[in-house]
Amino acid sequence: MARFLVRTFGCQFNELYSGAIIDALKHNGHQTAAGLSDADVVIINTCAVRWKSEEKAYGYLGEAAHAVGGAHIMFMGCVASLDVQRVHRIAGRDVHLISGDASLEQVLQTLSHIVHLEVQEYSPPSSLFPTADIEIIRGCESFCTYCIVPASRGREIAVPAEDVVANARKALADGFAEILLLGQNINHYAWREESFMDLLETIDLLPGVFWTWFLSPHPASFDEHDVERMMQLKHAEHRLHLPLQSGSNRILAAMNRRYSTDTYARLASLVRRDASWALTSDVIVGFPGETDEDFEQTVDAVKQFSFDAVFVAKYSDRPGTPATRMQNKVPQAVVDHRHARLLDVVEDLSLLAHQNTVGHTEEVLVLSPHGEEQWFGRTRSGKNVWFAAASPTSQGQFCSVAIERASREGLYGARVA
Numbered sequence: 297m298a299r300f301l302v303r304t305f306g307c308q309f310n311e312l313y314s315g316a317i318i319d320a321l322k323h324n325g326h327q328t329a330a331g332l333s334d335a336d337v338v339i340i341n342t343c344a345v346r347w348k349s350e351e352k353a354y355g356y357l358g359e360a361a362h363a364v365g366g367a368h369i370m371f372m373g374c375v376a377s378l379d380v381q382r383v384h385r386i387a388g389r390d391v392h393l394i395s396g397d398a399s400l401e402q403v404l405q406t407l408s409h410i411v412h413l414e415v416q417e418y419s420p421p422s423s424l425f426p427t428a429d430i431e432i433i434r435g436c437e438s439f440c441t442y443c444i445v446p447a448s449r450g451r452e453i454a455v456p457a458e459d460v461v462a463n464a465r466k467a468l469a470d471g472f473a474e475i476l477l478l479g480q481n482i483n484h485y486a487w488r489e490e491s492f493m494d495l496l497e498t499i500d501l502l503p504g505v506f507w508t509w510f511l512s513p514h515p516a517s518f519d520e521h522d523v524e525r526m527m528q529l530k531h532a533e534h535r536l537h538l539p540l541q542s543g544s545n546r547i548l549a550a551m552n553r554r555y556s557t558d559t560y561a562r563l564a565s566l567v568r569r570d571a572s573w574a575l576t577s578d579v580i581v582g583f584p585g586e587t588d589e590d591f592e593q594t595v596d597a598v599k600q601f602s603f604d605a606v607f608v609a610k611y612s613d614r615p616g617t618p619a620t621r622m623q624n625k626v627p628q629a630v631v632d633h634r635h636a637r638l639l640d641v642v643e644d645l646s647l648l649a650h651q652n653t654v655g656h657t658e659e660v661l662v663l664s665p666h667g668e669e670q671w672f673g674r675t676r677s678g679k680n681v682w683f684a685a686a687s688p689t690s691q692g693q694f695c696s697v698a699i700e701r702a703s704r705e706g707l708y709g710a711r712v713a
């Protein structure tokens with residue numbers, strides 16, 4: 297029996313892999329360590345999207361190497377693909393490196409060289425219950441000029457459609473209530489003759505009570521017909537996360553995003569026709585060369601699309617990306633100011649979207665307990681909801697909640713069925 301620590305930085309993909317690693321280790325009789333001084337094995341799952349999280353990963357690697365030695369460390373994810381020499385300088389040459397484009401099977405295979413591990417068949421990580429994260433395509437070939445992912449995660453590789461469907465079927469049989477399909481550019485998925493929308497429709501035919509959602513489609517390769525097909529699915533959550541990144545066509549071109557705000561608006565308007573659907577997005581402020589006018593266009597676009605929620609990121613240089621070599625960087629104080637201003641706009645829109653549900657009854661997926669007869673869940677359109685429930689309620693169950701009030705963070709109410 298070994299004591300292990302798993303430290304995770306970054307995205308939903310890393311959460312998925314870390315959850316599966318923890319489950320596999322526990323299934324083989326290993327136990328979680330209380331801290332580095334108590335650990336036999338350390339797994340560090342890294343993210344390179346932001347400079348800060350990359351540096352944190354290197355910092356933690358140094359601490360772990362000091363505590364357990366490089367031979368007992370698995371260093372994986374995006375940072376592991378970027379600067380092997382730096383990893384070796386910190387943790388020595390015995391450290392086990394897994395590049396960001398490795399499959400879960402390859403990761404578990406490597407781990408089995410460090411600790412005893414009999415690899416089981418696929419199961420969604422129990423830590424993510426009731427959501428079954430299922431990766432359907434790895435890597436990215438879009439080469440947005442600010443992004444390190446194509447270098448760290450490599451070329452796009454699709455998981456065979458029959459495996460995806462089998463994994464979804466197994467997750468539902470295991471009691472999971474939500475199928476979350478993952479891919480950096482999920483709508484680039486193609487397996488033989490099957491497109492991403494075909495795959496979604498196949499999963500939609502599975503028996504049971506469940507919701508499906510996916511992250512994230514690229515607007516350049518998502519068309520009106522795709523949106524219409526998505527909105528007709530029986531099990532689809534009523535939300536689309538469609539990264540906009542900028543409201544300025546000039547900046548979108550400099551980012552190499554390959555769509556215009558008009559293209560985006562056509563897709564957004566289809567979603568906006570149905571009030572039960574939410575539209576959420578990602579926006580970057582302070583991209584090199586972004587003028588006040590470009591930024592104002594972004595503010596206008598965010599208002600025009602009336603997003604339910606937006607993740608607003610400040611642009612930061614990622615070594616090795618084309619944007620890092622661009623000359624006309626925006627001063628940090630301006631970036632900070634634009635970020636704060638856009639956040640205000642976004643928070644007002646979120647509050648409005650939440651207020652629009654007050655007085656309605658929403659379908660809710662129960663995610664976790666939140667105190668005595670209090671629960672936390674998510675509506676079909678992805679809004680957080682805290683609610684009281686006198687009748688027996690459990691994680692992974694669907695119920696109806698009457699919404700009584702709203703804040704910027706979410707909704708509050710009581711279970712009615």
Ligand code: SF4
Pocket residue numbers: 436437438439440443444445446480481514
């Ligand atoms: S689509 Fe662009 S932002 Fe997204 S992972 Fe690929 S390169 Fe990065």
